[in-house]
Amino acid sequence: MRVNPDSAPAGGGSGRSLTTDARRTQIVTATIETVAELGYARASFAQIAKRAKLSSVRLISYHFEDKGDLFQALVGTVQETARAFMQPRIEARPEPAAQLSAYIEANLEFLAEHPVEVRALVDVLANARREDGSPLVSSTDFDAPVALLVEHLRNGQLSGDFRPFDAEAMATAIRASIDAAANRLSAVDDFDARAYGRELVTLFSLATRNVEAK
Structure with a gap:
Protein backbone atom coordinates (compact mmCIF):
# COMPACT_ATOMS: atom_id res chain seq x y z
CA MET A 1 0.00 0.00 0.00
CA GLU A 65 -3.62 -1.79 -6.32
CA ASP A 66 -6.17 -2.95 -8.89
CA LYS A 67 -9.89 -3.48 -9.47
CA GLY A 68 -9.92 -6.50 -7.20
CA ASP A 69 -8.42 -4.47 -4.36
CA LEU A 70 -11.05 -1.74 -4.78
CA PHE A 71 -14.01 -4.10 -4.88
CA GLN A 72 -12.65 -6.13 -1.98
CA ALA A 73 -12.64 -2.86 -0.04
CA LEU A 74 -16.26 -2.31 -1.08
CA VAL A 75 -17.27 -5.73 0.25
CA GLY A 76 -15.33 -5.22 3.47
CA THR A 77 -16.84 -1.78 4.03
CA VAL A 78 -20.41 -3.02 3.63
CA GLN A 79 -19.71 -6.00 5.90
CA GLU A 80 -18.28 -3.75 8.61
CA THR A 81 -21.19 -1.32 8.30
CA ALA A 82 -23.60 -4.22 8.70
CA ARG A 83 -21.72 -5.62 11.69
CA ALA A 84 -21.69 -2.25 13.48
CA PHE A 85 -25.41 -1.84 12.78
CA MET A 86 -26.56 -5.31 13.82
CA GLN A 87 -24.27 -6.42 16.64
CA PRO A 88 -25.60 -4.07 19.38
CA ARG A 89 -29.18 -4.99 18.47
CA ILE A 90 -28.44 -8.69 18.74
CA GLU A 91 -26.36 -8.51 21.92
CA ALA A 92 -29.08 -6.47 23.67
CA ARG A 93 -31.30 -9.56 23.75
CA PRO A 94 -29.26 -12.42 25.25
CA GLU A 95 -32.01 -15.06 25.61
CA PRO A 96 -31.72 -17.68 22.81
CA ALA A 97 -35.16 -17.20 21.25
CA ALA A 98 -35.10 -13.42 21.61
CA GLN A 99 -31.60 -13.24 20.19
CA LEU A 100 -32.58 -15.30 17.15
CA SER A 101 -35.48 -12.92 16.52
CA ALA A 102 -33.15 -9.96 16.99
CA TYR A 103 -30.70 -11.47 14.51
CA ILE A 104 -33.39 -11.77 11.84
CA GLU A 105 -34.85 -8.35 12.59
CA ALA A 106 -31.43 -6.67 12.55
CA ASN A 107 -30.55 -8.19 9.20
CA LEU A 108 -33.78 -7.06 7.57
CA GLU A 109 -33.64 -3.65 9.24
CA PHE A 110 -30.16 -3.20 7.79
CA LEU A 111 -31.48 -4.08 4.34
CA ALA A 112 -34.29 -1.55 4.73
CA GLU A 113 -32.01 1.26 5.89
CA HIS A 114 -29.04 0.57 3.59
CA PRO A 115 -30.51 -0.39 0.19
CA VAL A 116 -27.67 1.26 -1.76
CA GLU A 117 -24.99 -0.74 0.04
CA VAL A 118 -27.01 -3.95 -0.29
CA ARG A 119 -27.56 -3.51 -4.03
CA ALA A 120 -23.87 -2.86 -4.57
CA LEU A 121 -22.79 -5.86 -2.49
CA VAL A 122 -25.20 -8.27 -4.17
CA ASP A 123 -24.15 -7.10 -7.64
CA VAL A 124 -20.43 -7.36 -6.94
CA LEU A 125 -20.66 -10.82 -5.38
CA ALA A 126 -22.81 -12.08 -8.25
CA ASN A 127 -21.01 -10.53 -11.20
CA ALA A 128 -17.44 -9.53 -10.35
CA ARG A 129 -15.29 -12.13 -12.09
CA ARG A 130 -11.71 -12.42 -13.29
CA GLU A 131 -10.86 -13.46 -16.83
CA ASP A 132 -10.68 -17.11 -15.78
CA GLY A 133 -14.19 -16.92 -14.29
CA SER A 134 -13.09 -16.97 -10.66
CA PRO A 135 -14.59 -14.42 -8.24
CA LEU A 136 -12.87 -11.03 -8.32
CA VAL A 137 -13.29 -10.66 -4.57
CA SER A 138 -13.13 -13.17 -1.77
CA SER A 139 -16.41 -14.22 -0.15
CA THR A 140 -14.91 -16.61 2.40
CA ASP A 141 -16.32 -14.57 5.28
CA PHE A 142 -19.87 -15.31 4.16
CA ASP A 143 -19.79 -18.81 5.63
CA ALA A 144 -19.29 -17.33 9.11
CA PRO A 145 -22.94 -16.29 9.72
CA VAL A 146 -24.16 -19.85 9.13
CA ALA A 147 -21.52 -21.31 11.45
CA LEU A 148 -22.44 -18.82 14.18
CA LEU A 149 -26.13 -19.57 13.70
CA VAL A 150 -25.47 -23.29 14.04
CA GLU A 151 -23.63 -22.68 17.30
CA HIS A 152 -26.41 -20.45 18.61
CA LEU A 153 -29.14 -22.94 17.72
CA ARG A 154 -27.27 -25.82 19.34
CA ASN A 155 -26.72 -23.80 22.49
CA GLY A 156 -30.43 -23.02 22.55
CA GLN A 157 -31.20 -26.71 22.22
CA LEU A 158 -28.89 -27.52 25.12
CA SER A 159 -30.64 -24.91 27.28
CA GLY A 160 -34.04 -26.30 26.34
CA ASP A 161 -35.21 -23.11 24.61
CA PHE A 162 -35.22 -24.74 21.17
CA ARG A 163 -36.72 -28.07 20.17
CA PRO A 164 -34.56 -30.86 18.71
CA PHE A 165 -33.83 -30.30 15.00
CA ASP A 166 -30.93 -30.36 12.56
CA ALA A 167 -29.14 -27.13 13.50
CA GLU A 168 -27.17 -26.92 10.25
CA ALA A 169 -30.30 -27.32 8.15
CA MET A 170 -32.17 -24.72 10.20
CA ALA A 171 -29.27 -22.25 10.10
CA THR A 172 -28.97 -22.66 6.35
CA ALA A 173 -32.70 -22.04 5.92
CA ILE A 174 -32.57 -18.89 8.06
CA ARG A 175 -29.56 -17.51 6.23
CA ALA A 176 -30.99 -18.38 2.82
CA SER A 177 -34.22 -16.56 3.68
CA ILE A 178 -32.27 -13.45 4.65
CA ASP A 179 -30.10 -13.62 1.54
CA ALA A 180 -33.23 -14.00 -0.60
CA ALA A 181 -34.46 -10.71 0.84
CA ALA A 182 -31.20 -9.01 -0.16
CA ASN A 183 -31.54 -10.34 -3.70
CA ARG A 184 -35.16 -9.21 -3.83
CA LEU A 185 -34.27 -5.75 -2.58
CA SER A 186 -31.60 -5.42 -5.25
CA ALA A 187 -34.12 -6.29 -7.98
CA VAL A 188 -37.19 -4.20 -7.06
CA ASP A 189 -37.82 -0.83 -5.44
CA ASP A 190 -41.02 -1.58 -3.52
CA PHE A 191 -39.86 -4.57 -1.48
CA ASP A 192 -40.88 -4.15 2.17
CA ALA A 193 -37.90 -5.62 4.03
CA ARG A 194 -39.33 -4.88 7.46
CA ALA A 195 -42.61 -6.68 6.76
CA TYR A 196 -40.66 -9.61 5.34
CA GLY A 197 -38.54 -9.63 8.49
CA ARG A 198 -41.59 -9.79 10.73
CA GLU A 199 -42.84 -12.82 8.83
CA LEU A 200 -39.44 -14.50 9.10
CA VAL A 201 -39.39 -13.92 12.85
CA THR A 202 -42.80 -15.58 13.18
CA LEU A 203 -41.83 -18.43 10.87
CA PHE A 204 -38.57 -19.34 12.58
CA SER A 205 -39.89 -18.71 16.08
CA LEU A 206 -42.54 -21.34 15.42
CA ALA A 207 -40.02 -23.63 13.71
CA THR A 208 -37.50 -23.59 16.56
CA ARG A 209 -39.42 -23.16 19.80
CA ASN A 210 -39.66 -25.98 22.30
CA VAL A 211 -43.37 -26.25 23.11
CA GLU A 212 -42.57 -28.57 26.02
CA ALA A 213 -40.32 -26.06 27.75
CA LYS A 214 -41.76 -24.47 30.88
Missing part, protein backbone atom coordinates in the same frame (compact mmCIF):
# COMPACT_ATOMS: atom_id res chain seq x y z
CA ARG A 2 1.48 3.32 -1.06
CA VAL A 3 1.32 6.17 1.40
CA ASN A 4 0.95 9.82 0.53
CA PRO A 5 4.35 11.25 1.45
CA ASP A 6 2.89 14.74 1.95
CA SER A 7 0.69 13.73 4.91
CA ALA A 8 1.49 12.93 8.52
CA PRO A 9 0.95 9.34 9.71
CA ALA A 10 -2.38 8.51 11.30
CA GLY A 11 -2.49 7.55 14.96
CA GLY A 12 -2.28 3.98 16.19
CA GLY A 13 0.57 3.00 13.89
CA SER A 14 -1.71 2.21 10.96
CA GLY A 15 1.01 3.09 8.45
CA ARG A 16 -1.50 5.20 6.50
CA SER A 17 -2.18 8.92 6.72
CA LEU A 18 -5.48 10.44 7.75
CA THR A 19 -5.64 12.02 4.30
CA THR A 20 -5.08 8.66 2.64
CA ASP A 21 -7.78 6.97 4.72
CA ALA A 22 -10.23 9.77 3.94
CA ARG A 23 -9.51 9.52 0.22
CA ARG A 24 -9.90 5.74 0.26
CA THR A 25 -13.23 6.10 2.06
CA GLN A 26 -14.32 8.68 -0.51
CA ILE A 27 -13.46 6.34 -3.37
CA VAL A 28 -15.13 3.30 -1.80
CA THR A 29 -18.29 5.31 -1.11
CA ALA A 30 -18.37 6.49 -4.71
CA THR A 31 -17.84 2.91 -5.87
CA ILE A 32 -20.76 1.66 -3.79
CA GLU A 33 -23.03 4.38 -5.17
CA THR A 34 -21.86 3.81 -8.75
CA VAL A 35 -22.41 0.05 -8.64
CA ALA A 36 -25.82 0.48 -7.00
CA GLU A 37 -26.93 2.90 -9.72
CA LEU A 38 -25.22 1.56 -12.86
CA GLY A 39 -24.40 -2.05 -12.02
CA TYR A 40 -21.01 -3.68 -11.69
CA ALA A 41 -20.53 -4.07 -15.45
CA ARG A 42 -20.78 -0.32 -16.04
CA ALA A 43 -18.92 0.77 -12.91
CA SER A 44 -15.72 1.87 -14.65
CA PHE A 45 -12.93 3.77 -12.94
CA ALA A 46 -13.99 6.79 -15.02
CA GLN A 47 -17.54 6.62 -13.64
CA ILE A 48 -16.27 6.16 -10.09
CA ALA A 49 -13.80 9.04 -10.40
CA LYS A 50 -16.57 11.27 -11.74
CA ARG A 51 -18.88 10.49 -8.83
CA ALA A 52 -16.05 10.94 -6.32
CA LYS A 53 -15.17 14.27 -7.96
CA LEU A 54 -11.58 13.16 -8.51
CA SER A 55 -9.36 15.09 -10.88
CA SER A 56 -8.06 11.88 -12.45
CA VAL A 57 -8.73 8.13 -12.46
CA ARG A 58 -5.07 7.77 -11.53
CA LEU A 59 -6.02 8.70 -7.98
CA ILE A 60 -7.97 5.46 -7.75
CA SER A 61 -4.94 3.48 -8.89
CA TYR A 62 -2.79 5.37 -6.39
CA HIS A 63 -4.94 4.22 -3.46
CA PHE A 64 -5.91 0.74 -4.70
Whole structure:
Protein backbone atom coordinates (compact mmCIF):
# COMPACT_ATOMS: atom_id res chain seq x y z
CA MET A 1 0.00 0.00 0.00
CA ARG A 2 1.48 3.32 -1.06
CA VAL A 3 1.32 6.17 1.40
CA ASN A 4 0.95 9.82 0.53
CA PRO A 5 4.35 11.25 1.45
CA ASP A 6 2.89 14.74 1.95
CA SER A 7 0.69 13.73 4.91
CA ALA A 8 1.49 12.93 8.52
CA PRO A 9 0.95 9.34 9.71
CA ALA A 10 -2.38 8.51 11.30
CA GLY A 11 -2.49 7.55 14.96
CA GLY A 12 -2.28 3.98 16.19
CA GLY A 13 0.57 3.00 13.89
CA SER A 14 -1.71 2.21 10.96
CA GLY A 15 1.01 3.09 8.45
CA ARG A 16 -1.50 5.20 6.50
CA SER A 17 -2.18 8.92 6.72
CA LEU A 18 -5.48 10.44 7.75
CA THR A 19 -5.64 12.02 4.30
CA THR A 20 -5.08 8.66 2.64
CA ASP A 21 -7.78 6.97 4.72
CA ALA A 22 -10.23 9.77 3.94
CA ARG A 23 -9.51 9.52 0.22
CA ARG A 24 -9.90 5.74 0.26
CA THR A 25 -13.23 6.10 2.06
CA GLN A 26 -14.32 8.68 -0.51
CA ILE A 27 -13.46 6.34 -3.37
CA VAL A 28 -15.13 3.30 -1.80
CA THR A 29 -18.29 5.31 -1.11
CA ALA A 30 -18.37 6.49 -4.71
CA THR A 31 -17.84 2.91 -5.87
CA ILE A 32 -20.76 1.66 -3.79
CA GLU A 33 -23.03 4.38 -5.17
CA THR A 34 -21.86 3.81 -8.75
CA VAL A 35 -22.41 0.05 -8.64
CA ALA A 36 -25.82 0.48 -7.00
CA GLU A 37 -26.93 2.90 -9.72
CA LEU A 38 -25.22 1.56 -12.86
CA GLY A 39 -24.40 -2.05 -12.02
CA TYR A 40 -21.01 -3.68 -11.69
CA ALA A 41 -20.53 -4.07 -15.45
CA ARG A 42 -20.78 -0.32 -16.04
CA ALA A 43 -18.92 0.77 -12.91
CA SER A 44 -15.72 1.87 -14.65
CA PHE A 45 -12.93 3.77 -12.94
CA ALA A 46 -13.99 6.79 -15.02
CA GLN A 47 -17.54 6.62 -13.64
CA ILE A 48 -16.27 6.16 -10.09
CA ALA A 49 -13.80 9.04 -10.40
CA LYS A 50 -16.57 11.27 -11.74
CA ARG A 51 -18.88 10.49 -8.83
CA ALA A 52 -16.05 10.94 -6.32
CA LYS A 53 -15.17 14.27 -7.96
CA LEU A 54 -11.58 13.16 -8.51
CA SER A 55 -9.36 15.09 -10.88
CA SER A 56 -8.06 11.88 -12.45
CA VAL A 57 -8.73 8.13 -12.46
CA ARG A 58 -5.07 7.77 -11.53
CA LEU A 59 -6.02 8.70 -7.98
CA ILE A 60 -7.97 5.46 -7.75
CA SER A 61 -4.94 3.48 -8.89
CA TYR A 62 -2.79 5.37 -6.39
CA HIS A 63 -4.94 4.22 -3.46
CA PHE A 64 -5.91 0.74 -4.70
CA GLU A 65 -3.62 -1.79 -6.32
CA ASP A 66 -6.17 -2.95 -8.89
CA LYS A 67 -9.89 -3.48 -9.47
CA GLY A 68 -9.92 -6.50 -7.20
CA ASP A 69 -8.42 -4.47 -4.36
CA LEU A 70 -11.05 -1.74 -4.78
CA PHE A 71 -14.01 -4.10 -4.88
CA GLN A 72 -12.65 -6.13 -1.98
CA ALA A 73 -12.64 -2.86 -0.04
CA LEU A 74 -16.26 -2.31 -1.08
CA VAL A 75 -17.27 -5.73 0.25
CA GLY A 76 -15.33 -5.22 3.47
CA THR A 77 -16.84 -1.78 4.03
CA VAL A 78 -20.41 -3.02 3.63
CA GLN A 79 -19.71 -6.00 5.90
CA GLU A 80 -18.28 -3.75 8.61
CA THR A 81 -21.19 -1.32 8.30
CA ALA A 82 -23.60 -4.22 8.70
CA ARG A 83 -21.72 -5.62 11.69
CA ALA A 84 -21.69 -2.25 13.48
CA PHE A 85 -25.41 -1.84 12.78
CA MET A 86 -26.56 -5.31 13.82
CA GLN A 87 -24.27 -6.42 16.64
CA PRO A 88 -25.60 -4.07 19.38
CA ARG A 89 -29.18 -4.99 18.47
CA ILE A 90 -28.44 -8.69 18.74
CA GLU A 91 -26.36 -8.51 21.92
CA ALA A 92 -29.08 -6.47 23.67
CA ARG A 93 -31.30 -9.56 23.75
CA PRO A 94 -29.26 -12.42 25.25
CA GLU A 95 -32.01 -15.06 25.61
CA PRO A 96 -31.72 -17.68 22.81
CA ALA A 97 -35.16 -17.20 21.25
CA ALA A 98 -35.10 -13.42 21.61
CA GLN A 99 -31.60 -13.24 20.19
CA LEU A 100 -32.58 -15.30 17.15
CA SER A 101 -35.48 -12.92 16.52
CA ALA A 102 -33.15 -9.96 16.99
CA TYR A 103 -30.70 -11.47 14.51
CA ILE A 104 -33.39 -11.77 11.84
CA GLU A 105 -34.85 -8.35 12.59
CA ALA A 106 -31.43 -6.67 12.55
CA ASN A 107 -30.55 -8.19 9.20
CA LEU A 108 -33.78 -7.06 7.57
CA GLU A 109 -33.64 -3.65 9.24
CA PHE A 110 -30.16 -3.20 7.79
CA LEU A 111 -31.48 -4.08 4.34
CA ALA A 112 -34.29 -1.55 4.73
CA GLU A 113 -32.01 1.26 5.89
CA HIS A 114 -29.04 0.57 3.59
CA PRO A 115 -30.51 -0.39 0.19
CA VAL A 116 -27.67 1.26 -1.76
CA GLU A 117 -24.99 -0.74 0.04
CA VAL A 118 -27.01 -3.95 -0.29
CA ARG A 119 -27.56 -3.51 -4.03
CA ALA A 120 -23.87 -2.86 -4.57
CA LEU A 121 -22.79 -5.86 -2.49
CA VAL A 122 -25.20 -8.27 -4.17
CA ASP A 123 -24.15 -7.10 -7.64
CA VAL A 124 -20.43 -7.36 -6.94
CA LEU A 125 -20.66 -10.82 -5.38
CA ALA A 126 -22.81 -12.08 -8.25
CA ASN A 127 -21.01 -10.53 -11.20
CA ALA A 128 -17.44 -9.53 -10.35
CA ARG A 129 -15.29 -12.13 -12.09
CA ARG A 130 -11.71 -12.42 -13.29
CA GLU A 131 -10.86 -13.46 -16.83
CA ASP A 132 -10.68 -17.11 -15.78
CA GLY A 133 -14.19 -16.92 -14.29
CA SER A 134 -13.09 -16.97 -10.66
CA PRO A 135 -14.59 -14.42 -8.24
CA LEU A 136 -12.87 -11.03 -8.32
CA VAL A 137 -13.29 -10.66 -4.57
CA SER A 138 -13.13 -13.17 -1.77
CA SER A 139 -16.41 -14.22 -0.15
CA THR A 140 -14.91 -16.61 2.40
CA ASP A 141 -16.32 -14.57 5.28
CA PHE A 142 -19.87 -15.31 4.16
CA ASP A 143 -19.79 -18.81 5.63
CA ALA A 144 -19.29 -17.33 9.11
CA PRO A 145 -22.94 -16.29 9.72
CA VAL A 146 -24.16 -19.85 9.13
CA ALA A 147 -21.52 -21.31 11.45
CA LEU A 148 -22.44 -18.82 14.18
CA LEU A 149 -26.13 -19.57 13.70
CA VAL A 150 -25.47 -23.29 14.04
CA GLU A 151 -23.63 -22.68 17.30
CA HIS A 152 -26.41 -20.45 18.61
CA LEU A 153 -29.14 -22.94 17.72
CA ARG A 154 -27.27 -25.82 19.34
CA ASN A 155 -26.72 -23.80 22.49
CA GLY A 156 -30.43 -23.02 22.55
CA GLN A 157 -31.20 -26.71 22.22
CA LEU A 158 -28.89 -27.52 25.12
CA SER A 159 -30.64 -24.91 27.28
CA GLY A 160 -34.04 -26.30 26.34
CA ASP A 161 -35.21 -23.11 24.61
CA PHE A 162 -35.22 -24.74 21.17
CA ARG A 163 -36.72 -28.07 20.17
CA PRO A 164 -34.56 -30.86 18.71
CA PHE A 165 -33.83 -30.30 15.00
CA ASP A 166 -30.93 -30.36 12.56
CA ALA A 167 -29.14 -27.13 13.50
CA GLU A 168 -27.17 -26.92 10.25
CA ALA A 169 -30.30 -27.32 8.15
CA MET A 170 -32.17 -24.72 10.20
CA ALA A 171 -29.27 -22.25 10.10
CA THR A 172 -28.97 -22.66 6.35
CA ALA A 173 -32.70 -22.04 5.92
CA ILE A 174 -32.57 -18.89 8.06
CA ARG A 175 -29.56 -17.51 6.23
CA ALA A 176 -30.99 -18.38 2.82
CA SER A 177 -34.22 -16.56 3.68
CA ILE A 178 -32.27 -13.45 4.65
CA ASP A 179 -30.10 -13.62 1.54
CA ALA A 180 -33.23 -14.00 -0.60
CA ALA A 181 -34.46 -10.71 0.84
CA ALA A 182 -31.20 -9.01 -0.16
CA ASN A 183 -31.54 -10.34 -3.70
CA ARG A 184 -35.16 -9.21 -3.83
CA LEU A 185 -34.27 -5.75 -2.58
CA SER A 186 -31.60 -5.42 -5.25
CA ALA A 187 -34.12 -6.29 -7.98
CA VAL A 188 -37.19 -4.20 -7.06
CA ASP A 189 -37.82 -0.83 -5.44
CA ASP A 190 -41.02 -1.58 -3.52
CA PHE A 191 -39.86 -4.57 -1.48
CA ASP A 192 -40.88 -4.15 2.17
CA ALA A 193 -37.90 -5.62 4.03
CA ARG A 194 -39.33 -4.88 7.46
CA ALA A 195 -42.61 -6.68 6.76
CA TYR A 196 -40.66 -9.61 5.34
CA GLY A 197 -38.54 -9.63 8.49
CA ARG A 198 -41.59 -9.79 10.73
CA GLU A 199 -42.84 -12.82 8.83
CA LEU A 200 -39.44 -14.50 9.10
CA VAL A 201 -39.39 -13.92 12.85
CA THR A 202 -42.80 -15.58 13.18
CA LEU A 203 -41.83 -18.43 10.87
CA PHE A 204 -38.57 -19.34 12.58
CA SER A 205 -39.89 -18.71 16.08
CA LEU A 206 -42.54 -21.34 15.42
CA ALA A 207 -40.02 -23.63 13.71
CA THR A 208 -37.50 -23.59 16.56
CA ARG A 209 -39.42 -23.16 19.80
CA ASN A 210 -39.66 -25.98 22.30
CA VAL A 211 -43.37 -26.25 23.11
CA GLU A 212 -42.57 -28.57 26.02
CA ALA A 213 -40.32 -26.06 27.75
CA LYS A 214 -41.76 -24.47 30.88
